[in-house]
Amino acid sequence: MHLHANYNLKFFTINLKKMKTNQKTGLFNSGRKISLKVLFVIAAVTFITSLHLTARAQVPPFTQESAEAKLKINESAWNTRDPEKIAELYSPDAEWRDGINMIKGRPAIIAFLKAKFAKEADFKISKEIWGAKLAKNAIRFEAEWRDAKSGQWYHSYGVEVVLFDDKGIIIERYASRNDKPIKAGERSIK
Amino acid sequence: MENKELVPPFSAETAAAKLQLNENEWNTSDAAKVALLYTEDVEWSDRTTFLTGREAVQNYLAEKFAEQKDYKIRKEVWGAKENRNAIRFQEEWQDADGQWFHSYGNEQLEFDEQGVIRKRFGCISDKTIDASAREL
Numbered sequence: 001m002h003l004h005a006n007y008n009l010k011f012f013t014i015n016l017k018k019m020k021t022n023q024k025t026g027l028f029n030s031g032r033k034i035s036l037k038v039l040f041v042i043a044a045v046t047f048i049t050s051l052h053l054t055a056r057a058q059v060p061p062f063t064q065e066s067a068e069a070k071l072k073i074n075e076s077a078w079n080t081r082d083p084e085k086i087a088e089l090y091s092p093d094a095e096w097r098d099g100i101n102m103i104k105g106r107p108a109i110i111a112f113l114k115a116k117f118a119k120e121a122d123f124k125i126s127k128e129i130w131g132a133k134l135a136k137n138a139i140r141f142e143a144e145w146r147d148a149k150s151g152q153w154y155h156s157y158g159v160e161v162v163l164f165d166d167k168g169i170i171i172e173r174y175a176s177r178n179d180k181p182i183k184a185g186e187r188s189i190k
Numbered sequence: 191m192e193n194k195e196l197v198p199p200f201s202a203e204t205a206a207a208k209l210q211l212n213e214n215e216w217n218t219s220d221a222a223k224v225a226l227l228y229t230e231d232v233e234w235s236d237r238t239t240f241l242t243g244r245e246a247v248q249n250y251l252a253e254k255f256a257e258q259k260d261y262k263i264r265k266e267v268w269g270a271k272e273n274r275n276a277i278r279f280q281e282e283w284q285d286a287d288g289q290w291f292h293s294y295g296n297e298q299l300e301f302d303e304q305g306v307i308r309k310r311f312g313c314i315s316d317k318t319i320d321a322s323a324r325e326l
Contacts, residue, residue: 097294100317130298130311131276136269138276138298140311157238159296159313161268161276174268174278176296176313178237 059168060135067132070168071139075127083113090170097174120145124189135164143177144189153187154179197305198273205270208305209277213265221251229308236312258283258291262326268296275299281314282326292319 058070077086087106090096096103096112103112117123123145130138143156158177162170196208215224225248228234234241236254241247255261261283268276281293295314302308 099315100294131269131271131274133269133271136276138269138274138296140298157235157311157313159298159311161278161296174294174296176294176315178313180238 057168059166060164062132062134062137062164064129064132067129067137071127071129071137075125078125078127079123081117081123083110083117086113090173091165094170095172099176119148121148122146126189130159135166137162137164141177142189144182144187146184153182153184155182155186155188156180194305197303198301200270200272200275200301202267202270205267205275209265209267209275213263216263216265217261219255219261221248221255224248224251227307228310229302229306232308232310234310237314257285259286260284264326273301273303275301280326282319282324284321290319290321290324291316292323292325293317 058066087109092106125143127141139160141158156177156179160175163172165171193211225244234247263281265279277297279295284290293314293316297312299307300309
């Protein structure tokens, strides 16, 4: 799982070394600026791809460590506030309870998230693993957001439980959250 | 098995057996009885209220059960590992105005070596329902 990332980092290091050598010897000087840019882009793309592969590679049965690594990817996706991106964490026919809303399937999840992020501006979430066993995870989370209409800030506390399929995609997710009004200066999630 | 015999590490079966006893206590709506499920210095949260200690929990629950009449809860184990459990639950109750609610919640528990809960974090979402829509 982490091999991809290590391999890519090595790849990146080797290329940097090569570039330094090239600089010293004066070879390929004309193309140096371009190759730096190209190499950076290649390195960035392969690194991001490896992160994605890492998320995919985290499959049940989970350990605390593999669950934590997977949750990090999940948290990052939620923090993009991009419904399409978040929906990819869940199977096409995933079953959700979010608060009192029962939601089934990716299109319904996307619609729900669009409405959610329209109401909850500047949404930010921090998640942590409570427990992980076989295909199930229990997660605690805290979120902060601003009511788009009233401007009131909230700090929310939540608990979610998720069930993964054998490919590491979430097929069930049940979450409850309680919201505490706060002042803008009391925000604690960076 | 008695509650004090059900200690970590938990299997799905022992966790389910212990949760049944926990559910029975909650269904008494007796704050003093429910509070005994938790250690003297329990770290405990419900919704956005964070408390420390059994006494604070008992006071909180006494208020809760006074506000939530005809309270009924059903719990199920989502997962159990070593000394931690993840639980899903549903509650039904009515407020002082007679409005009925069906609530959905999750809670996470951590037990001490004697099988007493030393950490509890609970979140709940309330849906208003007609009296005839009650399920519990």
